[in-house]
Amino acid sequence: MCTGTEGRGGRRQRALLCCVLVAAWEAVWGQLRYSVPEELPKGSFVGDVAKDLALQLAVLRDRGARILDRGRTRYFALHANSGHLVTAERLDREQLCEGVQRCVLRCEVIVEGEMKVYRIEVEITDINDNAPSFGEAEKELRMSEITAPGSRFSLSKAHDPDVGVNSLQSYELSGDEHFSLSVQAGADGEKRPELVLAKALDREEAAFHELVLRASDGGEPARTGTARIRVSVLDANDNAPVFSQAVYAVRVPEDVPVGSTLLTLTATDADEGINANVKYSFKEISTKASKVLDLDPETGSIRLLRSLDFEEDDSYHLEAQAQDGGGLSDTATVSISVTDVNDNAPELTVSSALSEISEDAPSGTVVALLHVQDRDSGANGEVRCSLVGDVPFRLRSSVGSYYSVVTARELDREEVSEYNVTVWASDGGSPSLRSSAVLALRVLDVNDNAPVFAEARYSARLPENNAEGALVLTVRAWDADWGQNARVRYRLAEGRVRGAPLSSYVSVQAETGALYALRSFDYEEVREVGLWVRAEDGGAPALSSNVSVRLLIVDENDNAPQVLYPPMAAASGAGWTGVELAPRSAEPGALVAKVVAVDADAGQNAWLSYELAKATEPGLFRVGLHSGEVRTARSPLARDAPRHSLVVVVKDQGRPALSATATLTVVLAESVAELLSELGSAAAPAEPGGSLTRWLVLAVAAVSCLFVAFLLLLLALRLRRWRRSQLLPPASGALRGVPASHFVGIDGVRAFLHSYSHEVSLTADSRKSQRRWAADSCCNTLPARPAPDKAAPLLGEDAAGARGAPPDALPGNIPRHRVNGGRRFPRKRQGGGARCEQCVQCRPEAAGAAVHHGGEERKERSAAASPAHCSSARSLSVSAACELPSAPERSSNEADGSERPGDGGTGHRRKSQSDSLSRSKCPGAGDGNRSDRLSQSRR
Known part of the structure; x- marks a missing residue:
């Protein structure tokens, strides 16, 4: 203070x-x-x-x-x-x-x-903005002339809405000496003016008295209000009405019905007649009270005009007046107290509230501020607040009638993402009234949950030989968070498979988690792939989790069985073959051989079965279905062939099944020596299409080799002829004394002498050979060479020398002539002697220019000529012919031969030279050794 x-x-x-x-x-x-x-x-x-x-x-x-x-x-x-x-x-x-x-x-x-x-x-x-005022600006009072001095009459009090010094402070009365003013202080401290009769009235002297009542406040400046009072002097009226109670007090509940009588005023007058007729009225009533209460002037009953409200006005203080017909009156105080009834529910107002709260908000975070009030009083106005349900919130009393709603523990959006918190406010009335308010609160997400895969581990089966980009499986992960924090992306963890990065085998789609194969898998190389897939959310920082994925490669039947025994034959590209020995005395069921095979596949695709597909004697052998053992089905008989071919088919159990074949040659023999003898002496039996193909390939290879050898030999002979042409003189190769008519043409290749001929027959067996002389042979020696000083005429020159051989038509350079047009190949004689001309067809250079005679002569000579050919076949025939010259010519030749050094004189020597010459003119007529011997004999 x-x-x-x-x-x-x-x-x-x-x-x-x-x-x-x-x-x-x-x-x-x-x-x-x-x-x-x-x-x-x-x-x-x-x-x-x-x-x-x-x-x-x-x-x-x-x-x-x-x-x-x-x-x-x-x-x-x-x-x-x-x-x-x-x-x-x-x-x-x-x-x-x-x-x-x-x-x-x-x-x-x-x-x-x-x-x-x-x-x-x-x-x-307050400021002094209101002057005192009276409810009635003019007031009329009636007084009997016999009224005793000192009598008091209540006046209406003035009202000043200001307070303190600015409120009503004093009253003043002016206008007549018969009256004076007395101010009384009421129980509530208000000043009540009373009019006091100062001296006796005399109606004959003055029937009316005019007075002015002034009310003043204490403001600066002071404000005043006035009321005019007119007093009428009446004839004698001995008794004034008297209320039965000076103060009427009543307590009524605020829920009393409208129209109810709250209380009844009673006043009595001892007079009679009109002077005893009492009327009731409110001498002083406020505007608010006049709207609620009504006083019946005849009965004095106070009725309720509208509902009472304790919260607006809890009491009414009135002044009632009872006045008789003679103008005398009496006043009484009426006090109506309104008692509270629990007719108002608590008013719960959300002053402030959060609509969102983070799930990681600490305990005790204020989420709402509530204001509660109850317009009732006492216990009816006592309010208690509470929360409905098991929610992670609590109420905390704040300033005055405010309450705070705070978090009782940490929130978890993944459990409850939104809360509708209901707050109840109840008063202490009977029955209790209550009201509620609902708080809508959304929990904001925090990245506090890592992605969780739908399965603890994943496994998938992928058939081998899959297409590149094939879908293997899809992994799924969920994140309990929300929004960006729940957006999951997938990726592969680092790893290697068979030394290569894992990313070269499989890939994962980042958005969907689909796992794709990037290459075609081979079960025989990779049977299982283990990898880890990581799921990562979009929070900051990001949370992740891993799951293992096991990829099993499923085998497909893509590998045929492989036969390990019998081994594959070197000559053929398909199938296996082998030779086995079976004694003729074998009992049924005796083990002959066993086919061993493996399959690179697995499971059912690698289960092998064996069956006998083909056999020389179908009923003699059988094959174990699962073991591959070849056994005798019966004992061999004497009529059974010693050599048997078995074709065993090995199949797997895949779909479709793949197979391989194995060929076994079973020889019925009692010993290994007999087995070898059988294999060496017996020709191989007819084989299936695969053996035929193998023989055809061998034949083609042999023919090709022979052809290449022939070309090489022909080239060697041509080189040899060329060397001889360089070493010998130009005429040294001429044959003298041989008529041209003795030459024959055979297929335009070579020319041979017809008079002297023999045939040499050679066989494949080098130990057997024979030589057969022709019947008309008459010459066993070759003519001597001409003298060096004489030129040897060539075939084709006539006697007159009209046509001779050109200079380049020497041995090794003889031009080719054809007689298809009827031209003949002429002969030439010179010097009374005869010489055998050299056959142009014995030169390899002139192989294509042999002389052919037309007409019958050609046919005869062709028929008379012995065929001569060289081949690589098993027999070889060589024919040579030579015609003897006349006697003079022979002697001349002998003389020439005697003069030539190294020329033998016997017919045997000449025969040898003729044989050597004939064989040298046929390439391939004998083997190399024979060619060497001929060459040495000629030298």
């Missing part, structure tokens, strides 16, 4: 200082108090809230703050930029706080971001 004894100015300063200190003290406790005079215009400054509460202007601007008024009208506003509290409406104290000595308006400032409430009380101070 602030007190002082100084003057008026000092007291005002002390009062201001006390108010500042109180405001500062209450600000510490979250409450501010301001005082402003009434009738301030809109927008007037009330106080600096930001400064008094130590709030940062930036906080107010960013987070926001607002004013909550408890009434229906908003009287104050807060400027966020300045933090000033200003008036939002014109403040009229008499309207806001009628009949209340101290007018205080309360509001709350809520800072949104901080979820804090600051209470503000603004006291509206």
